[in-house]
Amino acid sequence: MAIRRFLFASTSRRTPRARLVAALTVLTVVLAGCASTDRGDSSGGAAQDGALKVQIMSTSSTFTDLPTLVIEARDYFAKVGLDATVKHGAGNASLITQTVISGDADVGTSGTGALYNAYAEGMTDLVSLGTTNRSITFGLALSQDTIDTLAERGVTPESPVRDRVRALRGLDLAASPQGSTGNSYLRIMLSEHGVDPDRDVTIIPNNDATAQIASTRQGRTDGFAQSFPRVNFPEAEGWGGLWLNWAVDLPKLLPLASHDYYTTRSWLSKNPEAAKRVMQAMWLAHRDLQNPTAELREEVRKLPDFTDLNKDAFKAGWELAVGAYKGAKPLTTKQMFDNQASLVNADRDKPLRFGFEDIYDLSAAEAAQP
Numbered sequence: 001m002a003i004r005r006f007l008f009a010s011t012s013r014r015t016p017r018a019r020l021v022a023a024l025t026v027l028t029v030v031l032a033g034c035a036s037t038d039r040g041d042s043s044g045g046a047a048q049d050g051a052l053k054v055q056i057m058s059t060s061s062t063f064t065d066l067p068t069l070v071i072e073a074r075d076y077f078a079k080v081g082l083d084a085t086v087k088h089g090a091g092n093a094s095l096i097t098q099t100v101i102s103g104d105a106d107v108g109t110s111g112t113g114a115l116y117n118a119y120a121e122g123m124t125d126l127v128s129l130g131t132t133n134r135s136i137t138f139g140l141a142l143s144q145d146t147i148d149t150l151a152e153r154g155v156t157p158e159s160p161v162r163d164r165v166r167a168l169r170g171l172d173l174a175a176s177p178q179g180s181t182g183n184s185y186l187r188i189m190l191s192e193h194g195v196d197p198d199r200d201v202t203i204i205p206n207n208d209a210t211a212q213i214a215s216t217r218q219g220r221t222d223g224f225a226q227s228f229p230r231v232n233f234p235e236a237e238g239w240g241g242l243w244l245n246w247a248v249d250l251p252k253l254l255p256l257a258s259h260d261y262y263t264t265r266s267w268l269s270k271n272p273e274a275a276k277r278v279m280q281a282m283w284l285a286h287r288d289l290q291n292p293t294a295e296l297r298e299e300v301r302k303l304p305d306f307t308d309l310n311k312d313a314f315k316a317g318w319e320l321a322v323g324a325y326k327g328a329k330p331l332t333t334k335q336m337f338d339n340q341a342s343l344v345n346a347d348r349d350k351p352l353r354f355g356f357e358d359i360y361d362l363s364a365a366e367a368a369q370p
Contacts, residue, residue: 054277055107067285074285074288114181116344120352133325143223161244213230255335337355
């Protein structure tokens with residue numbers, strides 16, 4: 001498998017050596033899974049039944065990209081004429097952009113911050129097809145001991161958001177590494193209410209969501225910032241609870257392009273029909289999420305990544321997440337781009353210099369619109 005050996009930083013603050021070591025460590029693991037797949041005819045080629053082949057790389061299964069889960073649950077890729085292979089599990093969104101750049105995936109779906117940072121670092125062949133999530137289906141959970149301690153100080157999960165954020169001073173919070181979308185959410189929430197994310201709290205970076213949860217459950221950290229339904233585990237299992245819900249508690253950033261489908265311009269130019277069909281499936285998923293029935297919820301829950309999940313955690317996360325998709329469409333707007341760019345710039349030494357039309361090509365999404 002030929003892979004170009006250029007790597008970029010999720011944030012410009014890391015040294016080149018640190019960027020290289022961090023990226024290579026995880027990239028090796030992610031791409032190892034791709035190596036076993038025959039890529040000879042995977043990029044838009046036709047399968048025996050006439051379906052167009054496409055490989056999609058995604059982050060681990062959460063409700064930040066619920067439309068893709070709906071697509072998988074209802075087999076929409078096949079129904080629009082695609083022979084799609086969807087791989088989940090990349091713990092860092094920047095690794096997905098690398099997989100797309102290298103050609104080891106045709107389409108990536110991840111937090112948009114990684115896409116913008118990659119483009120800013122010179123990977124201008126990347127192009128977004130549209131947005132899967134225009135909200136922030138993310139939260140902060142605390143251990144029960146921490147919640148009880150804060151209650152003694154007069155702050156509870158029902159207190160105003162300003163009080164709940166300020167009560168976090170002095171706590172140890174697990175989150176994804178700096179430069180990631182999740183880390184940016186946490187930092188901007190803290191800063192918005194006068195809490196210095198570098199001095200007033202200790203943010204412990206960890207790419208492994210399971211390890212973040214375990215550290216809080218075991219008392220090594222006071223809480224963790226994660227997407228739904230992971231952040232619902234503590235309450236469902238009786239050892240903690242949800243403290244902040246970004247979709248509700250941080251509305252000034254909305255709407256934003258928080259999660260995108262993207263590819264390279266070279267792949268898009270060679271495979272316009274495959275790109276159109278990918279976005280047709282996305283439109284179908286968004287349609288279903290306008291009326292998120294119990295039947296749909298159970299279909300998603302039967303996906304392999306959720307079958308062994310605590311049912312109460314899944315249901316709670318679902319109820320919090322589906323509201324974020326009400327009225328949503330895959331067509332990204334300039335306002336969504338501007339809000340996401342502001343979020344990315346909050347964590348960069350040098351602001352983004354490109355515009356909406358530089359990184360978005362919505363032709364496939366527009367052609368696929370019902």
